Amino acid sequence: QSVLTQPPSVSGAPGQRVTISCTGSSSNLGANYDVHWYQQLPGTAPKLLIYANNNRPSGISDRFSGSKSGTSASLAIAGLQAEDEADYYCQSYDYRLSGSYVFGTGTKVTVL
């Protein structure tokens, strides 16, 4: 099982703002390892959405933003659009798991 916990699902109406939490511990997010976020549209490979806590790769909409504090992180999606309906995963590193790169449990975002 993953050491990064996310809510299974989040939903919102078009135009709304939703947030997804990613809760870790002292051996991963709390140990100053960065958190990264991925978007996985149905039937496709994950895509890097946010890196190093709050940075967007080139080409990613500024509607997506990230933050991190202590052992938790959050991804926010502003101005929700139908095309945002996807699974979202956080990812970091955990030193207690023999050098393990860990993913969050994943959150399904539904646009109502």
Next chain:
Amino acid sequence: QVQLVQSGAEVKTPGASVRVSCKASGYTFTRHDIFWVRQAPGQGLDWMGWMNPNSGNTASAQKFQGRVTLTRSTSMTTAYLDLKNLRYEDTAVYYCARAVGPGLSTRFDSWGQGTLVTVSS
């Protein structure tokens, strides 16, 4: 542009082995680690291991140690995942991904399209 192209779907029987390839292009293959991640049907992402294409050094997640082998061909700019002694629960989509960033901030900026491996008798 950076591209990772994986081999096609496989159907294997329990106890067999499978090889998945990942052909890299659009960048210098030896400059970025290649990671392997799998996703069982309806499940989340599960890190399997990584390989440094320059040195050939590898590491794998504890749950896969003894069953997974990661190799590469630098001339073919291709990474390989070999998984042996397949079990039904190994049925999954297997992804390769290019790693970027320093040790404390390693992330995956480019992914292969995925290879479905089905284990069935």
